[in-house]
Amino acid sequence: MKLSKSRTWRPIDLAREHGLSTQAVRNYEDLGALPPAERTDSGYRRYTDLHARALHTFLALRAGYGHQAAVDLMRSANRNDRVGLYRRWDELHAGFLQERRTHAEVTAALEALNSTPSPRYPSEPLTVGQLARRLGIHPATLRQWERAGITAPPRDRATGYRTYGGTEIRDAHLARYLRKGGVPLREVASFLRELHQAGTTDHMRAMLADWGARLSVRSRGAIYGIAQLDHYLTDLDHIRS
Structure with missing residues (x-):
């Protein structure tokens, strides 16, 4: 997405773009997943392309890392807390690694039975x-x-x-x-x-296969989410410079 300094979005515009309710968009802003929006004289939120990018990034991160982790990452990005953002990202990937190790341990234990x-x-x-x-x-x-x-x-x-x-x-x-x-x-x-x-151990083998498949899907989703976060951080750097 190429950012425009002049284009504005109503909450309903952002909501429709992503198949969400307008209340969900407002909630995400309140949580810090979107940067604070300017208000019109009548008190209505006025979003920009940056907010559209933020919402797209948040939803991509949520698919890979889960809701709370996505909120944590976006909140740190919007607060320009890069240390906190990178620390949280490290924690999340350590969690992925631990889960993979556990999956491997269970698989090995099952094979040894x-x-x-x-x-x-x-x-x-x-x-x-x-x-x-x-x-x-x-x-x-x-x-x-x-x-x-x-x-x-x-x-x-x-x-x-x-x-x-x-x-x-x-x-x-x-x-x-x-x-x-x-x-x-x-x-x-x-x-x-x-x-x-x-x-x-047929049932357990099926359970392990499903677990491994879900972990792979989440990992791929996390890669996509981080790619979108990198684009968003670049946009924020340009705006703040």
Whole structure:
């Protein structure tokens, strides 16, 4: 878009251009996703091509990063807070990287599954505290997983304490990976039931494929969004210079 210094847009013009309501456009300005608009003598907002560029950029960023992240980036850009903008961008991409690593970990764990417990798990049962330390989680999380049907550790006959053997340890490791990936508790429990009953991981493979596809779409959307943000920052630099 080539910016015009004279062209003005009414809120309804911007809204129609992007299939939005006029209230949505006003809300985005109030959030800081658009720079403040000038007002007419009668109090109506008067937008320019810069606002049209800002709205286009915000919507592109939202598709790749989500609503709040897009607001954060645009608000920093409009406030000329480049340090804050770049820091937030770094955080978002660190989040993408962590999600990809988690996806890879879950995939690797799934590929390593077989009908018997993996030999990397200890031969002696572990207590709640011992397993929690191995997983880097709080013991209360393991108890929550038990209530959700994710694990079913037997009790030691002498002490009454929970004991985690090879299968339970494997299930807990899988649950940790899946939870890191944002999989809801009920879906984790459903997957493990399927694994125990049928000995197959078809449902989980489909879930991982869908997760990977969604991550790729978001990454591509993020690339496009950042390209639009670069154009917008260039426009702001010209206006401020």
